[in-house]
Amino acid sequence: MDPLTLTLEPAPTRRVLDALDCDELGTRGVNRALRGLTDGATATVRNPRGRHNLAVGLPDPGTVDIDGNAGYFVGGLCGRRDGTGPDIVVHGFTGWSAGENLMGGTLRVKGSASQSVGSSARGGRIFVEGDASLRAGISLKGATVAIAGNAGAMSGFMAQAGTILVGGDAGHALGDSLYEAVIYVQGKIASLGADAVVEEMTDDDVLAVKRLVEDSGFDHIDPHRVTKVASARQLYHFSSHQHGTY
Numbered sequence: 001m002d003p004l005t006l007t008l009e010p011a012p013t014r015r016v017l018d019a020l021d022c023d024e025l026g027t028r029g030v031n032r033a034l035r036g037l038t039d040g041a042t043a044t045v046r047n048p049r050g051r052h053n054l055a056v057g058l059p060d061p062g063t064v065d066i067d068g069n070a071g072y073f074v075g076g077l078c079g080r081r082d083g084t085g086p087d088i089v090v091h092g093f094t095g096w097s098a099g100e101n102l103m104g105g106t107l108r109v110k111g112s113a114s115q116s117v118g119s120s121a122r123g124g125r126i127f128v129e130g131d132a133s134l135r136a137g138i139s140l141k142g143a144t145v146a147i148a149g150n151a152g153a154m155s156g157f158m159a160q161a162g163t164i165l166v167g168g169d170a171g172h173a174l175g176d177s178l179y180e181a182v183i184y185v186q187g188k189i190a191s192l193g194a195d196a197v198v199e200e201m202t203d204d205d206v207l208a209v210k211r212l213v214e215d216s217g218f219d220h221i222d223p224h225r226v227t228k229v230a231s232a233r234q235l236y237h238f239s240s241h242q243h244g245t246y
Contacts, residue, residue, distance in 0.1 A: 196231065
């Protein structure tokens, strides 16, 4: 009898890209290199120095570490419709509209985020370990935005779908003109926006918050202590009788 021959397929490799230096390559060069990465690759971006538009338009899974503060639109337009996409970590603060129009994947901000984080994001998850400024989750269209600290005024403005979790306090006009998105706040709410109301938490809400706390690592948030804000559904259709409310 012929001896048994065992053939092992090689394990899949993870391509690790050398650090991409923004000072040497510039924003366009860094993004070009990132878009050329294979699925499951890893890359580190050095010396971001608050540059705008870093790591945008990346469709494939992979890990991108940005070693410092990033400017406007970091991580925007990333991912695919099925929710897959890169895991981007910013080891610092971000400017306006981090994760804008995100389709899939994860964006984690180790610091605080400026205005409009997650604006029009359609999928994926955005985790802010610090505070978020004005209009967090504006026009949200299905993504998840979790903020460990406080959220500024008009957060959730015209949010159409998705979830916003705030581990601290929320500013004035929370959820103004809210559609089908849901907002959970552990701290104080300065005021509600037009057509936003407080609803009673259900068992499903508690479970959803619990899972989001586990995913984000924001274990200071107690799912049983959050306040749920949703739409009163009075402004879905324009009426001249309510013109002063819009």
